[in-house]
Amino acid sequence: MSTTIDVPESSNVVKGKEVLVVPARAGGWKKGIAIMDFILRLGAIAAALGAAASMGTSDQTLPFFTQFFQFEASYDSFSAFQFFVITMAIVGGYLVLSLPLSVVAIIRPHAAGPRLFLIILDTVFLTLATASSASAAAIVYLAHNGNQDTNWIAICNQFGDFCAQTSGAVVSSLVAVVIFVLLIVMSALALGRH
Template identity: 70%
Template sequence: MSTAVDVPESSNVEKGKAVAADAAARPGGSKKGLAIMDFILRLGAIAAALGAAATMGTAEQTLPFVTQFFQFEASYDSFPTFTFFLISMAIVGGYLVLSLPFSIVTIIRPHALGARLLLLILDTFFLTLAASSASASAGIAYLAHNGNQDTNWFAICNQFGEFCLASSSAVVSAFVAVAAMFLMVVLSGVALRSH
């Protein structure tokens, strides 16, 4: 007579096997999540970059008093740095719009190495362009608000408050785009590292 007892396999082991099989059936789960986050950040960066360009492009103010020979006016094209800002943010916004199909490819095919690498390289380049134009314009906006006593540069925002508000808002929007693009570069790096 045998005293052996049959012990059924633990249900926890079976659940663990089922979870592992489910993860194997869904390839690229975390990479797909990173790609979706990249797409959302890309949409936010588009809005911020194009908003910054539009705000700077419409920043203009004319003082109500006029002399016989000229009128006091401030606009973005009065400052070469703001002109550079407008052009570069429009280029960055255009690039981000054109990069949306590649971002969608990384969602559909999370293991597509070529699309992810292309986005990483181009995002880094355009991040540099956006950061440089936003930083240069922030310096000009600071001088417009505060002036510089040592060089006899006077603050113009006391007279041109509306123009200064619009140009400062554009610079803040550009830094939002820069932050979103920085996160996009980090996400692309994380997705490529896990290959």
């Protein structure tokens, strides 16, 4: 019994020295993961804000019109695309705000707190980013191919530029989703191995 009580005390005493001595030896790969985390976050910011900007500026008016139809397509036409612009802007904002915590993880690679905070928030925003990306992808697919059974016609024949721009935005958001998955896996590895 006495040994089990002694051990946490002695490890606490050593922890004061560990900060000074150990990082150069054992904390190297954790610091590497923290630096990679920071770089990947920068990439995800570019992907998320690029997706939001690309989708938000998608607007095409055809050079002819009739009395009844205006022949204009913009992201406003589809609620999934509006959702996409809003969520991608939110995700980009979160990623910018998460950079300071990522820096803290670089400076103190052994602290579990910042990583824990990041992994939980990353999971929430991964879900948000994936949902908006997938719903926009479903609409882009319909715009390209239409649907025979419901007589929903493909609009990409007429609105080629609009479709190209929204498809690019969806691809960019998928890049952000992949980076989020990498971030969570890396944080989990850094938390689990010690």
